[in-house]
Amino acid sequence: MNTITAPTPTVDLRSIAPRERHSLVFSTFKALPPGAAxxxxxxxxxxxxxxxxxxxxxxxxxxxxxxxxPEQWRVQIAKPADSQPVHGVDSCCGSCGG
Structure with a gap:
């Protein structure tokens, strides 16, 4: 049986305006299904x-x-497979900018 795995989204912030960076990261993370990175x-x-x-x-x-x-930093940010809705992931009060 073949398992289809969704591609890992890459967010390259180097060309994004500083004021838009964190909200882009949080919105991308929010869109990840549980178990994805x-x-x-x-x-x-x-x-x-x-x-x-x-x-x-x-x-x-x-x-x-x-x-x-020293020239670039790369980080993998993953959502646990057993993740439940929490602040900022499935609903947001706005404090994280998401």
Missing amino acids: MELINDHNPQPLRGQFESGLYGAFSWTMLESG
């Missing part, structure tokens, strides 16, 4: 973004650093 590419360490994930989505994501500079 996205790849983030940035021109600087995305540690502030990780802080936003931890404050609004604690326990509802995993963060794996794939490349850590």
Whole structure:
């Protein structure tokens, strides 16, 4: 039996206006089905973004650093297969910009 796997979306923030970056990442993450992941590419360490994930989505994501500079940073952000609706994922109060 063949299993069809959805492609991993890649969000390359290097050409996106800074004010639009975090909302793009959160909207892409929100669209992921449970068990899927996205790849983030940035021109600087995305540690502030990780802080936003931890404050609004604690326990509802995993963060794996794939490349850590000095010219580009790549991160895999995954939604657990058993994820349940939480703040910022399936509904949002707006505090994360999503």
